Amino acid sequence: MTITPDNNVLIKIGVVELNATIVTTWAVMAVLVMVAWLVTRRLSTQAQMSRWQNLLEVLVAKMRDQIAAVSQQAPGPYLPFVGTLFVFILTANLLNLIPGITPPTASLSTTTALALCVFMAVPIFGIAREGFLAYLRQYLRPTPLMLPFNLIGELSRTIALAVRLYGNIMSGTVIVGILLSLVPFFFPVLMQLLGLITGVIQAYIFAILAMVYIASASATQNVHAHPPQTQDQPVQDSHQSESIQDTHQSESNPHG
């Protein structure tokens, strides 16, 4: 049984080897960009619009709402990064339903890459918003003695991000593969449904945690310097906030 699609080399051109992870990632990218291009080339500003445009507008609006609710800031700068995280992971996870295709998120290399992107995005957004020194100063809070622990926290949560997504998706794929050999009928369908739910939830969790990390990089400064600013969504959903807080608190103890 193939544990990771990284080892499944599909195309080899000289020294360049294209494994299944990269190829499926390109396929996901192609599908997403193609759908986006097809839908957005004829956008309507009237009350009447196509169903696909309506779907994309709902998707984008909800992502903006979630980002605004979590960050208490205008969602504009964060939407491309966080939204792409969610859309890519969701689409990749849904590939789990197609027999014979291993989603790229079942590869630790992919989840690690995404986690590293988040790891890098946190200081980039923080420095862009608060400035270099102000961003670095938060590692000394509440006391300089906490610097090592803050650094460990940064690394551990990045690793946790990667491992959580990888573990959930890979485990689902492996479990379905094992069950296909043991109980080939009916039961794998239930596991596929479970995998579907898990894939959606994991995509949401990954994106939200990324947003929480990015927002926390400037939240410390905001508490002392700036009131929360949300241009697009000034009213915060308290229920969503609580659920996000819970997710944040449970990040150190991911399920699965």
Place this chain on the structure above:
Amino acid sequence: MSIDWVTVIAQAANFLILVYLLKRFLYAPVIAAMDRREQRIKDRLESAQQREQAADEQAQSHENALAQIESERQAHERAAREQAEQTRQRLIDEAREQVSARRAQWREALQQDKQSLQQALRREALDSVIAVSDRLLADLADANLQDAVVQRFAHSLKSDTHTDTEANSQLDELLATDASLQVISSFSLNEQQQTCLSTTLENRLGHAPNLAFKVDASLGLGLALEANGQRVSWSARGFFESLDKRIDTVINEASQP
């Protein structure tokens, strides 16, 4: 559970490329469309509010115009009522004046009729009184009364006893004629009475008169001396006629305004 770092780098690059592509083809167009729609809705709402405001102002203007029209209508109605009241009052006054004039005219006519009737009644009463008196005098005329009438007539023929100068001059003018004198009476005079009259005339004329005696019952109680178409008389009828003339004169004077 191994990590292929080449794949990691490739996936990171793929992800960043996907971020750019989705930002280019998904987020930016969709957000722009949503913003345009929101702006469009906002513009339409503002336009609707402006129209509503304009409609409210227009409605207010119409209400003001209606109120002004209503005010003018009330003023016109009030003026028309006042004019109608004035016309009615004027017509009533004219009618009252006409009625008053006609009433005065009617009263005047009634008064005239009343006076005419009174005059006619008075005249009729006098005529009746005169006729009755004449009749009574004629019926009661006996010898003594005839003697008294002769004596009264003879007395009136005397020039020194006449108080009425007009009657006296009329008698002189009558006696101056040389024509024969005629004594007219309603009864036949006896000889003594004729003598008395002849003597009286002779005393006045200074010679014996050419005297004749005639009986005329229409004369009534009294005597008349006639000569050459002129007559001097003393009779009850003559008094009554004189009285009648005086009454006519008084009535005519009273009836004139």
